Amino acid sequence: MKSARLPGLRSIRLALGAVREHSGAPGAELYVKAGNTCRIEIDPWMTPVTTDPDDLQAQVSVLDERGWALRAGGARRALFLADSGPLPGPSGWRRVNRHSLRPGALRLPSPSSDTTPRTTPSPAADAGEPPPDDEETAGLAFLRDLLRCLGERMPEARLVRGRLDSGASAAVLASTTGVTGRSARRLATVELDFAISRDGRQTHCSLYRAASNLHLLGADSIAGEIAERLTLATAPPPPFLPTGEVAVSPALACNLLALLAPLLRGRDGWRRLRKLGAGQPLGPPQLQIVDDGALDAGWMSAASDDEGVPTRAVALVRDGEPGEPLLSWEDDGWSGYAAAGCRRRSGWRALPELCHSHLYIAGASEPAESIRSGIVHGCYLLDRAHDGRCQATFEPSTNGGERRPEEGRFEVDAIGLVIRRGAIVGEAPKVRLTGSLRQLLRGIRAIGDDLRFLPAPGAVGAPTLLLTGLQVEAVG
Amino acid sequence: MRSNANGAEQRRRLISDVAAPADALTRLVAHGDQQFEAFFERVESVELLPKGAPNRVRLRKEQGLAIRKIENGRSRLAAADTISGPAFAACCDRVAGTARSIGTAPPRIRTGRWPALRLAEIEQAESRLTRAVNRRRVGFPMEITARRHRRQIQVIRSPIAAPPQFEEYFSLQAKTPWGVWGGLLPSLADEDLDPIALCLVDRLRSRGLPPHRGGAGVIVLGPNAAAVLLHEVVAHALEADTLALSGAPDQAVGLKLGGPELDVVDDPSSAPRVCKRSSDDEGTAVISRWLLRRGRVRQPLADLAWAERCPGMIPGAARRASRHRLPGPRTSHLELLPGAIPEGDLFAEAAGGIYIGEFDSGSLDPLNGRCVLRAPCGRRIGASGPVDHTGPIEIRSRAADLLAAVTAVADRPLAAGAGWCAKDGALMPVWARCPSIRLEGLQVAD
Structure with a gap:
């Protein structure tokens, strides 16, 4: 996305002046976002992977999106207004008047004194915008490569559904308190659903992957992942399932970390995290859990969040102990902890909300x-x-159920392999991994060096983990 | 009177003159296999949060257009977040793949006025719902979030312009100490709020109770719960794109899915007054579509693309979540036709079973046909009807088994089961009209 498409700060300040003049609001903030996306969708025709790539029923969409959001008001009356299209000129704000403000409060951040917001977009966004036609050509080539690579490994697999989004967006904001911010990012995501029928067993697998650039997605490696998952999912269940040690791949570790996310943000999360430790370390000394809105080369990387507050790395768990909470500017100074830029909008229509950007378990040195x-x-x-479960409960049920002494349990259905003395001795097409959240962290025995990020809300990253003390049982 | 009606019609028009864009679309057609379609959309949502919430009133407006080329079953779509001649021309260029595809001058497109912003009815929602609860001689703290949704669309498929469509409906979320209720309503009048009060009081009375664990038995589903079940196992299952996951969609016609008491129709034109449609999101006239006739599949839901691929299918069920999404076959307003059994008799023959008034979620796995339905509470059926309350209930079953288990349909249909459908991540409002039904021989999982 070319930043030239966005209004300059002067235009936004003029608009803010007009809003204050017409509405009498003491404070106001304007957020403007523009983006474009090339989307390629494959229809559900159960396409064999060996089909002629030119016969793919590909539906192509080229989308231009732009909109803005206004927050205005004071301590007693406020307004949130979002609209599509370009920002109105100063005369276009007459419709916002004193009657537009309704009971409610508006609070806006003040400029940070100790950090200067960097206005440089992330390296990924700096790379320039390829023309939409190039994105489409590259996207179709990626899908064809993917089918070819999978066809070589597993010709009986069928593509059920596919969706590839590749695009860029840029945003700018300014408020009457003097806060300004700019961000730009590029992102390519692919969602794939494949099915297979083998030895009378039918199954399918889904994969959702992201990269800051379409060319970084890697058709061959994704095809390898799909083939691996389909092979495992169609295998017969093992006669015996050992429950001693469980190693989880980065993909599954990311899912487990995402389940813990509510404990790792805000004041409530911090209280629960401390309670989970109950005065003991949360995990082994090599355990570091970080949220970093400014992570180098991260998909979501930006100098400031969607309220213009500078981002930084927050060590949520440091050396196995609770580090510091992820707090927004409204909670700055709570219990002596500093805030970080962590309020993001899911789009121009949405208000900013406290959320993670790059939440990850830092990789250790063990291969x-x-x-x-x-x-x-x-x-x-x-x-x-x-088609399995992936859930965590943090409180004892208020609507029945047994109360457990420890707070929080999780259960995740997974596919995997049975290992004996380092060698694969069988497949586990579906097992249920369960346990307490406390044991999930405390039972970490080793952390690998292969940190990898997956798209969740935001980006969640983890390396291979070795876990102990959890329950594993065969399902189905 | 006529001038007032015309005035209202004018105000509901999204674009004042459809001739110019329709004419421009005809210039795009290079050969007979190509079709071009323009979709204009305007959406408004007003949200009123509970007292004390920041930015309590939230107003979102947006408008835009999309141009789509359909050729040999493939679509190419270009969308923009503004309605104007230049944006229209730019989108035409993108789908046609050439510059100045509709000539040098973009068509003049003027938009009508937005409907007036009426906040009073939304502001009264909380007090009205509280009164409806109090009429049942109970009271408890609630945080109410009320929203009004409006959507205007205009579809032009060269050279025909479909009638403009306008929908207005409400969504409500009531947060209590023991859970959250959420759903859609055609209005915030007392008669639409009363059933919600009943659900909230049922949840109050079942709070703290353990999940229901039971074996096979009789289950009576109230109209709300029956609507959710039919939405999952009939409507979703008979959408052409879902059918295509397991074979050719038209091969489903004639399959027996349930007993002869099951007559299910999808008819967007008989939805609640403020949401009824005369044409779908592709501009095709809607029809009253028999999904199941005496338990057999009659006519799956299809849009233009699927009707082109499967000649036996009839289009008219296309819906799109927004201008940025391609249309797909979806249900709008589902009706289960009433049976001959008085509602009281369903209970008389179901003593010892479970009554479920509402499901708060449902899902269907389209590849294996498994369905999961979750109810926040239920009631045991005694000799005289529903008696004491139970905790949460979860039903896990194959869609075919659920339909085969339906043994009786009551004689009194009600507007019920309205909610958001989130298939493929595209949120759409769905409506229904159902009587109560009885199921026998199902397993109720914990």
Whole structure:
């Protein structure tokens, strides 16, 4: 997205002046966002992967999106107004008047004194905008490559559904308190659903991957992941499932970390995280959990969040102990902790909300391969089972159910391998991994060096983990 | 009177003159296999949050257009977040793949006025719902979020312009200490709020109760719950794109899915007054479509693309979540035709079973046909009807088994089961009209 398409700060300040004049609001903030996306969708025709790539029923959409959001008001009356299209000129704000403000409060951040917002877009966004036709050509080529690579590995697989989004967006904001911010990012995501019928067993697998650039998605590696998952999902269940050690791949570890996300943000999350530790360390000394809105080369990387507050790395868990909470500017100074830019909007229509940007378990020095090969008798779990459970409960049920002494449990259905003395001795097409959230962190015995990010809301990253003390049982 | 009606019609028009864009679209057609379609959309949502929330009133407006080329079953779409001649021309160029595809001058497109912003009815929602609860001689703290949604669309498929469509409806979320209720309403009048009060009081009385664990038995579903079940296992299952996941969609016609008491129709033109449609989101006239006739599949839901691929299918069920999404076949307003059994008799023959008034979520796995329905509470059926309350209930079953288990349909249909459908991440309002039904021989999982 070319930043020239966005209004300059002077235009926004003029608009803010007009809003204050017409509405009498003491404070106001304007957020403007523009973006474009090339989307390629494959219709659900159960396309065999060996089909002629030119016969793909590809539906192409080229989307231009732009809109703005206004927050105006004071301590007693406020307004939130969002609209599509370009920002109105100063005379276009007459419709916002004193009657537009309704009971409610508006609070806006003040400019930070200790940090200067960097206005440089992330490196990914700096790379320039390829023409939409190029994106379409590259997207179709990626899908064809993917089908070819998968066809070579697993010719009986069928593409059920596919969707590839590749685009760029840029945003600018300014408020009457003097806060300004700019951000720009590029992102390519692919959602794939494949099915297979083998030895009378039918199954399918879904994959959702993202990269800051379409060319970084890697058709061959994704095809490999799909083939691996389909092979496992169609395997017969093992006669015996060892429950001692469980190694989880980065993909599954990301899902487990995402389940913990409510404990890792805000004041309430911090209280629960401390309670989870109950005065003891949360995990091993090498455990570091970080949220970093300014992560180098991250998909969501930006100098400031969607309210113009500078982002930074926040060590949520440091050396296995609670580090510092992820707090927005409204909670700055709570319990002596500093805030970070962490309020994001899901789009121009949305208000900013406290959320993670790059939440990850930092990789350690142990090679992931040595973790897998070091399993004496256990499982290596590869990913979530497509149609299985993946949930965590944080409070005892208020509507019945047993009350448990420890706070929070999780259960995740996964696919994986049975390992004995480092060698694969069988497949586990569907197992259920369960346990307490406390044990999930405390039972981490090794952390690999293969940190990888997956798209969740935001980006969630984790390396291979070796877990102990959890329950594993066969399902189905 | 006529001038007033015309005035209202004018105000509901999204664009004042459809001739210019229709004429421009005809210039795009290079050969007979190509079709071009323009979709104009205007959406408004007003949200009133509970007292004390920041930015309590939230107003979102947006408008835009999309141009689509359909050729040999493939679509190419270009969309923009503004309605103007230059934006129209730019989108035409993108789908045609050439510059100045409609000539040098973009068509003049003028938009009508937005409907007046009426906040009073939304502001009264909380007090009206509280009164409806109090009429049942109970009271408890609630945080109410009320929203009004309006959508205007205009579709032009060269050279025909479909009638403009306008929808207005409300959504409500009531947060109580024991859970959240959410749903759609055609209005915020007392008669639409009363059933919600009943649901909230049922949830109050079942709070803290353990999940219901039971074996096979009789289950009576109230109109709301029956609507959710039919939405999942009939409507979704008979959408052409869902059918295509397991074979050719038209091969489903004639399949027996349930007993002869099941007559299910999808008819967008008989939805609640403020949401009824005369044409779908592709501009095709809607029809009253028999999905199931005496338990057999009659006519799956299809849009233009699927009707082109499967000649036996009739288009008219296309819906799009927004101008940025391609249309797809979706249900709008589902009706289960009433049976001959008085509602009281359903209970008389179901003593010892479970009554479920509402499901708060449902899902269907289109590849294996498994369906999961979750109810926040239920009631045991005694000799005289529903008696004591139970905790949450979860039903897991195959869609075919659920339909085969329906043994009786009551004689009194009600508008019920309105809610958001989130298939493929595209949020759309759905409406229904259903009587109560009885199921026998189902497993109720915990």
